[in-house]
Amino acid sequence: MITFKNIEIKYDDFVAVPNLSFAVNEGEFFTLLGPSGCGKTTTLRALAGFLKPTQGSIEIAGVDITAMPIDERQVGMVFQSYALFPTMSAYDNIAFGLKIAKKSKAEIDTRVLELAKMIDLTPEQLAKNVANLSGGQQQRVAIARALAKKPKILVMDEPLSNLDAKLRKSLRKEIKEFQKSFGITTVYVTHDQEEALMLSDRIAVFNKGQIEQIGRPQQIYNESATEFVCKFIGEANSLTAADLAKLGIEVSDASASDAFYVRPEKVSFSRTASAVNRIAGQIVGKEFYGMYGYYQIEIAGTKLISFQRESKAEQHRNGE
Amino acid sequence: MLFLEYFKLKGKQFLTLCYMIPLVFGGIMLSNGYLFTYGKRGFVTRFLIGHFPNLPADWFGGFGAVLFLMTFACTAHYMIFFRNAFKSIDFQTVEAARGLGASDFKILTKVVLPALKPILLTCIILLFQTGLMAMAAPLMVGGRRFETIGPLILTFTQRPASRMLAAVLSLFLGVFQLGLLFVIQRNERRGNYLSISKVKTTIEPTRIKQPLLNLGAHVVAYLFALINLLPLVVVVLFSFTDFKTISTRELHLNSFSLENYQRVLTDRSAYHPFLTSVVYAGLAAIAAVALMTIAARIIFKYRNRLTTVLEFLLYLPWILPGLMFALGLVLAYSRPRWIVFGHPLTGTLVIMLVAYIVVMLPNTFRFLKAAYFSVDTNLEDAAKNLGAKPIYSFVKIVLPIILPTILAMLALNFNGKLGDYDLSVFLYNPIAKPVGVVIRSNSNPEYGVDGIAINFVYSVILMVINALVLFFVYADGKTKIKQLFKKENKKSGE
Numbered sequence: 001m002i003t004f005k006n007i008e009i010k011y012d013d014f015v016a017v018p019n020l021s022f023a024v025n026e027g028e029f030f031t032l033l034g035p036s037g038c039g040k041t042t043t044l045r046a047l048a049g050f051l052k053p054t055q056g057s058i059e060i061a062g063v064d065i066t067a068m069p070i071d072e073r074q075v076g077m078v079f080q081s082y083a084l085f086p087t088m089s090a091y092d093n094i095a096f097g098l099k100i101a102k103k104s105k106a107e108i109d110t111r112v113l114e115l116a117k118m119i120d121l122t123p124e125q126l127a128k129n130v131a132n133l134s135g136g137q138q139q140r141v142a143i144a145r146a147l148a149k150k151p152k153i154l155v156m157d158e159p160l161s162n163l164d165a166k167l168r169k170s171l172r173k174e175i176k177e178f179q180k181s182f183g184i185t186t187v188y189v190t191h192d193q194e195e196a197l198m199l200s201d202r203i204a205v206f207n208k209g210q211i212e213q214i215g216r217p218q219q220i221y222n223e224s225a226t227e228f229v230c231k232f233i234g235e236a237n238s239l240t241a242a243d244l245a246k247l248g249i250e251v252s253d254a255s256a257s258d259a260f261y262v263r264p265e266k267v268s269f270s271r272t273a274s275a276v277n278r279i280a281g282q283i284v285g286k287e288f289y290g291m292y293g294y295y296q297i298e299i300a301g302t303k304l305i306s307f308q309r310e311s312k313a314e315q316h317r318n319g320e
Numbered sequence: 321m322l323f324l325e326y327f328k329l330k331g332k333q334f335l336t337l338c339y340m341i342p343l344v345f346g347g348i349m350l351s352n353g354y355l356f357t358y359g360k361r362g363f364v365t366r367f368l369i370g371h372f373p374n375l376p377a378d379w380f381g382g383f384g385a386v387l388f389l390m391t392f393a394c395t396a397h398y399m400i401f402f403r404n405a406f407k408s409i410d411f412q413t414v415e416a417a418r419g420l421g422a423s424d425f426k427i428l429t430k431v432v433l434p435a436l437k438p439i440l441l442t443c444i445i446l447l448f449q450t451g452l453m454a455m456a457a458p459l460m461v462g463g464r465r466f467e468t469i470g471p472l473i474l475t476f477t478q479r480p481a482s483r484m485l486a487a488v489l490s491l492f493l494g495v496f497q498l499g500l501l502f503v504i505q506r507n508e509r510r511g512n513y514l515s516i517s518k519v520k521t522t523i524e525p526t527r528i529k530q531p532l533l534n535l536g537a538h539v540v541a542y543l544f545a546l547i548n549l550l551p552l553v554v555v556v557l558f559s560f561t562d563f564k565t566i567s568t569r570e571l572h573l574n575s576f577s578l579e580n581y582q583r584v585l586t587d588r589s590a591y592h593p594f595l596t597s598v599v600y601a602g603l604a605a606i607a608a609v610a611l612m613t614i615a616a617r618i619i620f621k622y623r624n625r626l627t628t629v630l631e632f633l634l635y636l637p638w639i640l641p642g643l644m645f646a647l648g649l650v651l652a653y654s655r656p657r658w659i660v661f662g663h664p665l666t667g668t669l670v671i672m673l674v675a676y677i678v679v680m681l682p683n684t685f686r687f688l689k690a691a692y693f694s695v696d697t698n699l700e701d702a703a704k705n706l707g708a709k710p711i712y713s714f715v716k717i718v719l720p721i722i723l724p725t726i727l728a729m730l731a732l733n734f735n736g737k738l739g740d741y742d743l744s745v746f747l748y749n750p751i752a753k754p755v756g757v758v759i760r761s762n763s764n765p766e767y768g769v770d771g772i773a774i775n776f777v778y779s780v781i782l783m784v785i786n787a788l789v790l791f792f793v794y795a796d797g798k799t800k801i802k803q804l805f806k807k808e809n810k811k812s813g814e
């Protein structure tokens with residue numbers, strides 16, 4: 001559906017994206033994930049047409065759109081700050097694009113009401129100035145506005161980063177549901193790995209303008225292709241072959257500089273359970289995180305971190 | 321201002337209103353009102369002499385009087401800036417200092433004043449400039465032997481033979497101003513607090529604890545307010561009286577009439593200056609704001625060497641005092657120039673309009689540019705994404721957002737030049753005398769009581785216009801009135 005071919009994007013002399021290629025499938029929820037300043041917004045803006053790549057080409061549905069004007073691309077955009085028009089009502093915001101497209105009044109009305117129903121806005125709320133809507137409602141209006149003209153592609157730039165943690169979680173679900181029900185190809189930008197893992201069909205992990213890995217969330221998390229991906233997507237114990245040897249794990253053909261990563265939730269411990277692959281260790285640090293505990297364990301001179309559910313039956317203390 | 325804002329005084333709203341009077345009753349009108357109230361044969365002077373026969377009749381004159389008048393007249397104009405800066409002080413810093421055991425005096429000098437330093441310095445310099453350039457106040461209240469540079473330049477300019485001397489004098493002024501501008505710019509780079517935003521954060525005024533000091537503060541505050549208020553009241557009152565009352569300054573109940581107003585409104589020679597001023601100030605305000613709305617947009621959007629130069633040019637009138645600029649115009653366009661299609665401009669109707677517009681540019685530009693800066697650039701991208709062309713998104717999205725600033729600038733510009741004398745006196749065309757110039761010549765004793773009566777009416781009408789404009793544009797008058805109606809409707813509906 002979307003193909004980036006050897007895209008290079010520059011700000012004056014600064015190369016923000018050196019050489020980028022990827023493809024997004026029809027109907028897919030595709031996420032660009034990466035740390036701040038890695039070029040996610042830049043990539044998205046190139047897709048929407050706000051930036052012209054200095055090299056390479058972008059195709060949508062087989063059509064080269066690299067030089068196509070913004071308004072012909074049929075890419076709907078949701079901005080990080082929402083960029084709702086502050087002097088207008090929610091209704092006028094959603095209707096804005098339709099009015100420009102010179103749709104008839106009746107047509108506009110039907111479409112706006114249809115969208116309002118999907119985003120759960122009452123007619124009274126539609127008539128309100130957007131400044132008087134809650135953060136969550138504003139966010140939904142922004143999505144409805146982007147979808148009003150039935151674009152082929154929806155792009156969203158960190159649409160949840162302005163909201164508090166709780167609202168973020170509930171809206172995350174809604175976004176996923178919208179996307180499913182519209183079945184629209186979506187390119188989503190975030191620097192929040194949890195968000196990316198939960199929402200995406202596929203994730204592209206970005207670093208310094210380059211893609212480190214593209215894959216399904218499970219792949220990205222469990223089979224990280226690079227150290228950067230592994231560390232960015234979640235916590236990890238980083239071990240050398242020597243460390244592993246001390247733990248009784250033999251690895252063949254590994255050099256001294258090779259690193260091995262183990263996710264903390266894969267490290268479990270218990271006073272009683274008898275199983276294979278067990279080795280004695282001591283808890284040297286503990287932090288309480290609510291649902292689970294964050295433990296630092298020292299085994300044979302190697303420090304490991306472990307996430308473990310707190311259970312009533314077995315409570316662990318420091319020094320144990 | 322600091323005194324008024326920082327300390328807790330009873331009836332602060334009333335006091336603030338009184339101190340704001342020069343905003344609507346300023347310039348030449350104010351001088352005129354002061355003259356009639358505190359001048360040689362002034363209303364208050366007579367009253368005072370009746371009680372203290374030793375008081376010299378010209379007690380309110382010379383250096384002291386001009387100083388007093390200028391202080392008040394100018395305070396009002398910088399009040400908006402200053403109050404905003406003051407209100408933006410983080411009150412928690414004051415509370416923190418208090419919590420650490422600092423005395424009120426310590427807090428004022430160590431916490432509040434340092435935070436206000438940039439704005440104080442800017443205000444002081446701008447005030448200083450205004451004072452340096454002043455025309456109306458020293459001319460009218462100063463008295464015969466009181467000379468300042470502004471009126472001197474005017475005198476020299478009026479005779480072609482000494483125009484060069486005037487030019488030298490104003491050049492001297494200009495250099496001086498350049499120095500001041502440099503200081504301001506350096507100062508502002510450290511923190512720009514000038515803003516006309518209406519946002520309010522609550523800073524609690526401090527109570528003066530010693531009763532005697534507290535009483536003293538109140539007396540001073542109210543005395544100044546009264547001195548400021550009296551001329552206004554007197555002008556309004558006497559505008560409704562006949563010639564005899566005005567010349568004797570003795571008010572009787574039956575001396576009131578609408579005769580003066582009738583004359584101003586029906587006699588062409590009386591209302592003509594008025595119309596002239598409204599047209600000039602209105603046209604100039606609209607032109608300046610329209611030009612700057614476009615220029616600020618271009619400069620904001622396209623940063624390059626050309627726009628930097630343009631921006632500097634727009635600030636030029638700020639460096640060049642109005643006075644010097646007017647003189648420059650007179651000298652430059654007394655002969656045909658290619659830039660104005662080979663016609664001499666001096667003495668034409670256009671030159672004053674041009675001057676009005678030009679002196680409005682710097683401030684208008686400044687505030688509009690700030691307004692553009694406050695508009696989220698993503699908004700235009702969003703509009704583009706939805707298919708809007710640049711002009712459409714500018715008109716539909718950006719313009720409505722900066723509209724309050726546009727209106728505020730229209731109002732401030734219009735009010736500022738409606739009763740203008742200082743600039744107009746150099747440039748007016750005899751067939752279209754602006755009201756400020758007429759008020760000045762009317763206040764000459766040789767024009768007799770007649771002129772004074774007309775002046776009062778002019779002043780009252782100007783004041784009403786100014787107040788209305790400010791109320792509607794700046795104080796959200798429209799919404800207030802709407803709310804009032806809503807309340808009324810609710811009441812009557814119940």
Ligand SMILES: Nc1ncnc2c1ncn2[C@@H]1O[C@H](COP(=O)(O)OP(=O)(O)OP(=O)(O)O)[C@@H](O)[C@H]1O
Nearest residue numbers: 011014016034035036037038039040041042043191
């Ligand atoms: N207008 C610009 N001019 C010059 N450099 C820019 C501009 N916009 C972004 N950059 C630079 O390009 C790089 C990528 O920026 P981009 O905004 O795409 O990052 P991002 O991944 O979206 O980051 P964030 O998560 O902080 O939004 C950064 O190093 C940034 O400094």
Ligand SMILES: [Mg+2]
Nearest residue numbers: 040041042157
């Ligand atoms: Mg970004």
